[in-house]
Every structure is written in structure tokens, then in C-alpha cells.
Amino acid sequence: MKAFSEVYDVCVVGGGFAGFSAALKSAKLGMETILVEECSTWGGVSCSSMHQFICGLYPYSETCPDETLNNGISRDLEEEMKKSGYAQMQRIGNVYVLEFVPEALQCYFKKHVQSQKKLKVVFNAKVVKVHSINQVIEELSIEHLQNVHTIKCRTVIDASGKGEVLYLSGASYDIAPATKRQLAAYAIKIKGVHKTLRLNQLKVFYYLAKAVKSGVLDNHLRFGSWISNNKSDEGVLRISIIPRDTKYCLEEIQSQAQLIHNLLKNEIEEFKDSEIVYFAPSVSEREGIRMMGLYVLSEEDVLSGRKFDDGVVKGAWPIEFWHQNHGPRYRYLPRDQYYEIPMRCLVSNDFFNLFAAGRCISVSSRALASTRVTGTCLALGEASAEIAFSYLNR
Ligand SMILES: Cc1cc2nc3c(=O)[nH]c(=O)nc-3n(C[C@H](O)[C@H](O)[C@H](O)COP(=O)(O)OP(=O)(O)OC[C@H]3O[C@@H](n4cnc5c(N)ncnc54)[C@H](O)[C@@H]3O)c2cc1C
DSSP states (O other): OOSOOSEEEEEEEOOSHHHHHHHHHHHHTTOOEEEEOSSSSSOTHHHHTTOOEEOSSSOOOSSOOSSOSSOTHHHHHHHHHHHTTSEEEEEETTEEEEEEOHHHHHHHHHHHHHTOTTEEEESSEEEEEEEEETTEEEEEEEEETTEEEEEEEEEEEEOOSSOHHHHHHTOOEEOOOGGGSOOEEEEEEEEOOOSOGGGHHHHHHHHHHHHHHTTSSOGGGGGOEEEEOTTSSOEEEEEEEOOOSSOOOHHHHHHHHHHHHHHHHHHOGGGTTOEEEEEOSSOBOSOOOEEOBSOOBOHHHHHTTOOOTTEEEEEOOOEEEEETTTEEEEEOOOTTOOEEEEGGGGBBSSOTTEEEOGGGSSBOHHHHHHHTSHHHHHHHHHHHHHHHHHHHTO
């Protein structure tokens, strides 16, 4: 079967949380849809940084929420994953999140796209060029198995996280200077950790801080995190990475991760017999290119719980800003409040048929520290499909 046919109503670029829901909803609305993903799996950053928590799904309330903030795909996913026993709601500090089994999430994504006749998903396919005429994107060039294919698309949803279509098309975008961007991270999986696990997160913080104080590690490496798997002797260690505009040297980062793991082995009894069993294929960015669309959501909009006439997605996650010198800093909305993301944050200023979903929508750098979480990205993907549908039926 041919990987690509000629014309699609919607081309979704990226198979992270936003891309998954954008493609699923597009197909459900009856549009001929293609999703292209440059890697070979679903999940984007959530997969490369080995997440276990969907944040931003629930209202910000003191008591246990009985439903998700947004309905539609977010709610369906939450209910089905919980019912199947592969996910459960958890309170962490001030907020509620959905803890999930990563393999089960991959199965969920696969199962739901497979049943869609109007949806084609192509992995290992990277958008490399965007062709436009008179403020309309007409074609995308896609590199797949060493060939370049050109497809025609009537609308494009940039769900690439890093704003690849925005960049390639010349659409307006903003990006904070590397020195001001939120910390990125690199994840490794560690096995053979003895189980007094509740203590480990604190111990890891303590020993990283100690190594920074004694000059063994650079300051930003203090902000690593350790997430243990309660059911096994495994866990994920994320080390902080200073963002840069040029390519990261993965070998250098992996040796640094090894050095930190050795340090933990020497200092923490529970890590003594542990080993690294998996290195992430890439660095995970919290912040990158953001579209400059018809409206730019601000920190003030988020914190004041602002509502809009064209609000399409609700958010309630705090502004969780990973500062390069001070680590994560949280600013919360008032309890039981939520803000709205207007449709205009998903619509390009420059191209009539270009929309954004997920991490690269039109928000300020500070507002992004709330909107970027996966629960919100899911709802943004679905909203972007509805906007594409309205555009095609205008
Ligand atoms: C270290 C770290 C920890 C985090 N922890 C959490 C957490 O615990 N819970 C939570 O909810 N959120 C967390 N987040 C935030 C969240 O993971 C991301 O912001 C969110 O996953 C972004 O989703 P997305 O779909 O917009 O983009 P992405 O996940 O970045 O997906 C975009 C996809 O597009 C693909 N792509 C890019 N360019 C192209 C191209 N040219 N052609 C084809 N495909 C392309 C990429 O391969 C990728 O798969 C964390 C983020 C980081 C960095």
C-alpha cells in the first residue's frame, strides 16, 4: 500500500498528545486526515522523558475532582484508562494528576486511531518543507524511508511541539533567548533500586545539591528528579539540561547522566546495585517556538482565570516555570478557578489554513509554563481539529 496519497483535508504534524487528539477528532469529523510523526512511536516528549503523570486534566480543587476539566477526548481517555486499571487519579502536593502505565497509553493511542477509516498515520515521516501561495499552505514535503513525498493538504495542524511548520512556513513565532528558556531535561531508566522508595526522591535532591555545593556538578544539575515505579525496582532519573539553539551532543549528555548515576550509587544505599537500562533518544524541551497567532495568552490571563468569548480549552495547571538558576517555581490560580484558551491562540496570523495545537500555540513564555502539560495539549489538539473543520466548511 502506498504510504501517501495525494490530497488530504487535514495534515497533522506530530504524534504527541496534541497530535493524537487532533488527528483522532479530525477523522471523527469526517475529514480525510494524515498524521506524520518523525519518530517511530506515539507520545512525543511524554515518551522521550518517560512520563507517568498526565497533568492539567483536572480542576484545581481542594477536594478530589469527580470529572475532568475538559470533556471530549480528555474525558474519554481518562475514563477508559481508569476503567481498564492502567491509570489512577493521584494527589501530588496541591494538584491532582492521572498516573498511567506508559505501555497502556501507547496501546490506547493505537487502538483509537486504528478504528478510524479516514485517518492515516505514518511514522518515521518528517515534514521538511512547506509550500504556500497567497497565505495558504498548499503542500508539504515529507521525508519517509529516504524518499521525499509531496502531499497536498487543505489545512495543516502544527502539533510538532517545536513549531516545525511555523518555522518552515515563515509564519510569525516567538522564542525566548536560550538563557531565559525553561530548563530542558534528559531521562534515563534505572533498574535494581532497592525499595525504601518514598525516601529516594528526597535523597536524590539532597545528594545532587551536595555535589553541586562541593563543585562536582554544575548548579543546574541540582534540579534533577527521580520518579520511582512503585511496582518494580525501576525508576526514571531526569537530569536538567541548559537549553541551547544549536544541536545537543547526546554522547556528552549520556556521560554526564552516567556520572550522576555513579554518584548516586556511591552515596545512596538503595542505588548501590542499580544499573542504567535505557537512555532516552533525545533531550526533552519544555519550551521552544511559540506561534504568534491572533491572540497571545499571557501569564496574567492564566493567573486571573480569564474567560474569553471564543474560549475553546480550559486550563487550571499552575505556572510551573523551570528556571535555570532556581529550578521549578509554581504560581497557582485561585482554588476552583480555571482559565480559558481562546480559539485565536490556535490560529496563525499569516496563513488562513494553518493552526497550532499543544506546546507551540500562541502564548507567552510564562503562560506556556501552564498550557504545555499533556492534559491541556490533549484538549488543544481536539479544539484545533474543530477549527480546521469550521475553516473547511466556512
Ligand atoms: C522533562 C519534562 C517533564 C515533563 N513532565 C510532564 C508530566 O509529568 N506531565 C505532563 O502532563 N506534562 C509534562 N511535561 C510537559 C509535556 O510533556 C509536553 O509539553 C507535552 O507532551 C507536549 O505535547 P505536544 O503534543 O505539544 O508536543 P510533543 O510531545 O513535543 O510532540 C510533538 C511530536 O512532533 C514530532 N515532530 C516534530 N517535528 C516534526 C516534523 N518536522 N515532522 C514530523 N513530526 C515531527 C515529534 O517527534 C514529537 O513526537 C514535561 C515536559 C518535560 C520536558
